[in-house]
Amino acid sequence: MVKLNEHYLELKQSYLFAEIGRRVAAYAAEHPDAKIIRLGIGDVTRPLTPAVVEAMSKAVAEMGQAETFRGYGPEQGYDFLRNAIVDYYARNGVTIAADEVFVSDGAKSDTGNITDLFDPENKVLIPDPVYPVYVDTNTMNGRNIIYMDANAENNFLPMPDPDVDADIIYLCSPNNPTGATYNREQLKAWVDYANSKGAIILFDSAYEAFISDPELPRSIFAIEGARECAIEFCSLSKTAGFTGTRCGYTIVPTELERTSTTGVRQSVKAMWNRRQTTKFNGVSYIVQRGAAAAFSEQGMKEAQENIAYYKENARIIAEVFEKKSVRYFGGINSPYIWFECPKGMDAWTFFDYLLKEVNVVGTPGEGFGTNGTHFFRLTAFGTKEATIEAMKRIESIL
Numbered sequence: 001m002v003k004l005n006e007h008y009l010e011l012k013q014s015y016l017f018a019e020i021g022r023r024v025a026a027y028a029a030e031h032p033d034a035k036i037i038r039l040g041i042g043d044v045t046r047p048l049t050p051a052v053v054e055a056m057s058k059a060v061a062e063m064g065q066a067e068t069f070r071g072y073g074p075e076q077g078y079d080f081l082r083n084a085i086v087d088y089y090a091r092n093g094v095t096i097a098a099d100e101v102f103v104s105d106g107a108k109s110d111t112g113n114i115t116d117l118f119d120p121e122n123k124v125l126i127p128d129p130v131y132p133v134y135v136d137t138n139t140m141n142g143r144n145i146i147y148m149d150a151n152a153e154n155n156f157l158p159m160p161d162p163d164v165d166a167d168i169i170y171l172c173s174p175n176n177p178t179g180a181t182y183n184r185e186q187l188k189a190w191v192d193y194a195n196s197k198g199a200i201i202l203f204d205s206a207y208e209a210f211i212s213d214p215e216l217p218r219s220i221f222a223i224e225g226a227r228e229c230a231i232e233f234c235s236l237s238k239t240a241g242f243t244g245t246r247c248g249y250t251i252v253p254t255e256l257e258r259t260s261t262t263g264v265r266q267s268v269k270a271m272w273n274r275r276q277t278t279k280f281n282g283v284s285y286i287v288q289r290g291a292a293a294a295f296s297e298q299g300m301k302e303a304q305e306n307i308a309y310y311k312e313n314a315r316i317i318a319e320v321f322e323k324k325s326v327r328y329f330g331g332i333n334s335p336y337i338w339f340e341c342p343k344g345m346d347a348w349t350f351f352d353y354l355l356k357e358v359n360v361v362g363t364p365g366e367g368f369g370t371n372g373t374h375f376f377r378l379t380a381f382g383t384k385e386a387t388i389e390a391m392k393r394i395e396s397i398l
């Protein structure tokens with residue numbers, strides 16, 4: 001008889017955002033007149049920008065003509081997009097090569113799929129709280145997870161402990177959910193730690209475009225030594241409104257190699273290439289054309305206008321917490337505001353309270369780890385009108 005992967009039994013019953021969706025749907029069914037405002041999942045509301053729409057429309061037209069029609073594309077992404085990503089990094093002062101860029105349907109898939117490359121015996125170091133995909137995917141593989149505390153005392157930026165031996169390290173900066181962002185010295189400490197242990201850092205930079213402080217690194221590859229120990233995951237979901245369009249990319253540097261137990265030198269880039277060519281058929285041509293346009297100077301200018309819009313929402317949220325003396329983090333170089341639940345409530349209690357009392361949906365901090373038990377996350381990705389209305393309602397119960 002087949003034996004199923006019993007590690008699934010160790011997972012929470014449903015994925016965080018599925019659970020939120022379930023609770024909100026149940027409440028909405030019971031209260032059809034409730035005007036629910038959703039600031040839970042970080043889903044964008046601004047439309048694709050003109051540069052992206054134009055490029056995609058052109059690509060659709062090309063697909064409708066025999067002379068310009070395209071079938072399967074390269075699994076790693078078309079050169080025009082890989083080169084556009086290289087240029088984008090160069091404009092931010094970071095050098096990468098086109099063959100180190102692997103285009104995909106998003107950072108969520110890649111941060112989960114990358115686990116294929118690692119032995120189940122590896123020890124995985126994961127901040128608590130953090131994006132739940134890292135914990136869930138390693139739990140599915142039965143890996144041993146070591147948690148590192150991110151809390152108000154360390155500004156939600158845990159630093160390496162030389163006494164802890166880790167093989168795989170997840171870092172997310174700007175952080176989801178706390179908005180905390182590592183500076184250069186802090187990231188350098190992580191790179192040095194990883195290199196001293198022979199570990200690999202899986203660096204999620206999905207929110208890099210929200211960094212406005214020029215001193216803060218937007219890529220781990222801005223740090224010396226990172227090419228020997230890091231893989232970077234990024235996405236256009238939050239940068240250019242691609243949550244529904246789907247396009248992300250992973251950067252695996254050529255220098256990243258390890259020696260097998262039998263003495264064979266293994267290139268991580270070659271392994272990822274092997275994995276992707278076997279299990280993935282690439283992102284659609286139309287989407288890649290849109291993505292390349294998003295990375296152009298004009299595309300990024302337009303994307304930054306939307307990011308400024310979301311940052312204004314973050315300011316509106318923070319303003320209420322300032323006024324009401326609620327302790328909060330993030331919202332500056334990040335679209336998330338992470339705050340302490342009022343009246344000593346735990347996060348799921350506050351979630352239900354907020355939904356029932358004022359019909360506002362947020363994300364309970366506990367869904368990101370035990371250190372989030374008394375914290376709550378609001379996203380700045382709503383419309384400005386919805387954000388103002390939600391904060392008016394929240395202010396009334398603080």
Ligand code: MLT
Pocket residue numbers: 040041042043108131176237
């Ligand atoms: C979030 O709300 O944490 C994100 O939107 C989830 C994701 O990017 O998959």
